[in-house]
Amino acid sequence: MKKLILHTLKEKQGYVSGEELSNSLGVSRTAVWKHINELRKEGYIIESSSKKGYRLTGLPDILDGREVSVPDGQQIGRELVHFADIDSTNNYAKKIGNDGCPHGTVVTAERQTLGRGRVGRLWQSDNSRGLWFSIVLRPDLEPEKVQIITLAASVAVVEGIIEVLDINCGIKWPNDIILGSCKLGGILTELSAEPGHVNYVVVGIGLNINQDSGDFDQELQDKAASLKLFTGKTHSRAKILSGILKSFEKIYTMLLAGETRQIIDKWNKYSVTVGKEVRIISREVEYIGTAQSVALDGKLVVKCKDGTLREVSSGEVQV
């Protein structure tokens, strides 16, 4: 009922009388009033006038299916599971991936208690000022080709932010989202596969949106960016998420159509790594070279000082 009342208020974009709501929905005016108050508690701003009724004037920035919108026919985000608190959206996505959830299911959380980053790091996501979500994908790809999904995901994030806010971010190989010279977000891709077959891929995305610098742990304060720190304004996480899911659908469709070259071209266009001198730190070696491009299999091609080309598939890249 609450959902229907909200839907009616959103559709009308003006006052709706309590009588109209109670008649059209077949409930008492007291019940309408109770639901309106619940919506207010959830952050919806609803004005009331004894003569005209109720009018919706403000939406809360919650990452649930009421505020995150997905166009008709879009698969990514059609199913959305939202948590106020969870250990890690990637953990939950893996669980429902194992249980057979549909392709494109998105898991969002206001806060994570054990957010995970790449290479076993922790990802600070203990407040609802950022965007913490995971997407379960069921691609018909060989497991060796999954790296391209991470590259496609970083392109989707950059293009989603351009679409919604007209702000240009960069990508640092393999998948850091960069704003100015600091890290705005990151992507943690996890794979469940058997030889020759992918069961599912979880793409976990963390983006800093409305944090002030004091919201970051001390050691992150000169490394982390947020959209609020960059623009001086607070942004709607729900709108940004909707935009990213839309651009994700677009790029995933390109992937299925075999347009790998075009995805890599986009990645190279947004890259802050290509053309720069980089220091590669892997478990075995450490060396300096110039990043040339990303290859079709997602590896970073680096030209070493002696002129030889090396392909980097893992490790840390310092620009």
Ligand code: BTN
């Ligand atoms: C990185 O180290 O750059 C990747 C960070 C990925 C963080 C996101 S937040 C949502 C999802 N859940 C997690 O536990 N991690 C990812």
